Amino acid sequence: MxxxxxxxxxxxxxxxxxxxxxxxxxxxxxxxxxxxxxxxxxxxxxxxxxxxxxxxxxxxxxxRPPAQAQSGNASAIVLRIGHEWLALPSAMVLSVAPLAPAHRLPHRSAAALLGVANVGGRLLPALSLAPLLGIDGATAPEICGRHVFARLLIVDANGQACAVPVDELHGMVRYASAQLAAPAATVERPRPAHLDGVLAYDGLQVGVLNGEQVAARLWGLLK
Structure with missing residues (x-):
């Protein structure tokens, strides 16, 4: 040797x-x-x-031919409302603002219509996604190890800017439509029409909202 x-x-x-x-x-x-x-x-x-x-x-x-990386063809803003992690198409989001109090409107009692909020000197209708999507917004997970700040998302609801409060923002994510899994559906609770699918992202299961459905439901509150 x-x-x-x-x-x-x-x-x-x-x-x-x-x-x-x-x-x-x-x-x-x-x-x-x-x-x-x-x-x-x-x-x-x-x-x-x-x-x-x-x-x-x-x-x-x-x-072997090189593997083709799956490129993202969509982007969304990941947010939390109560216990639910959701993603709203980034094309709907106009800006992010600090949380501001909403002032109730007389003779308007819809739970999702919070009132109007002053956002940078503009009075915008303040709308809550929680009752629209069937989410218990009063409950929230126990947060450890990080600071959490509620925010206002200024979103475009069929041409009308609206202020939507969220409990937490996670940021923007790019993804491919093929990555979405089908939302869970049961006999008692069929697949929600407002969800395009579920995205596994950063250890979270994120419900990706259908932008057209959400915009239509927000706009319906303003009529």
Whole structure:
């Protein structure tokens, strides 16, 4: 067996830095990796014949066509309302604003119509998604390890800007439509019309909202 061809039997493992350090060349090279004997052994190792099975494995791997990365064709803003993580198409979101109080409107009692809110000097209708989507907005998960801030999303509801309060914003996500899984449906609770699907994102199961459905329902509150 040639010690120069098999590194585990090389001199650096006996008298070098991995051995008893008795090699006189250490005084000159300081470390075995700087020694010509180490470099020569590396060259011999690289020149060893390749086993047929190894060659066949890599030939098979390299002849395969490269995998096509699934590019995202949609984007959405990930948000939380109560316990529910949702995503609203980013094309609907006009801006994000600090949470502001809503002032009730007389003779308007719809639970989803909170009133009007002052957003940057503009009075905008304030609408809640929770009752529209059947979400218990009064409950929220226990949050640990991060700061959570409620926000107002300014969204476009068929041409009308509306202020929609959310309990938390996670940010924007790009995804491919093929990534969406079908929402769970039961006999008692059929598939919600307002959901396009469910997206697995950053450890969350996010319900992706149908922008047209949500905009139509928000607009219906303003008539």
């Amino acid at each position: 040639n010690g120069a061809a098999y590194p585990e039997h090389g001199c650096w493992n006996r008298v070098g830095v991995a051995g008893d350090r008795s090699c006189p060349e250490l005084a000159h090279h300081a470390h075995c990796r700087n020694c010509p004997a180490y470099a020569e052994a590396a060259q011999r190792t690289m020149q060893l014949p390749v086993e047929p099975s190894y060659r066949a494995f890599w030939a098979e791997q390299l002849r």
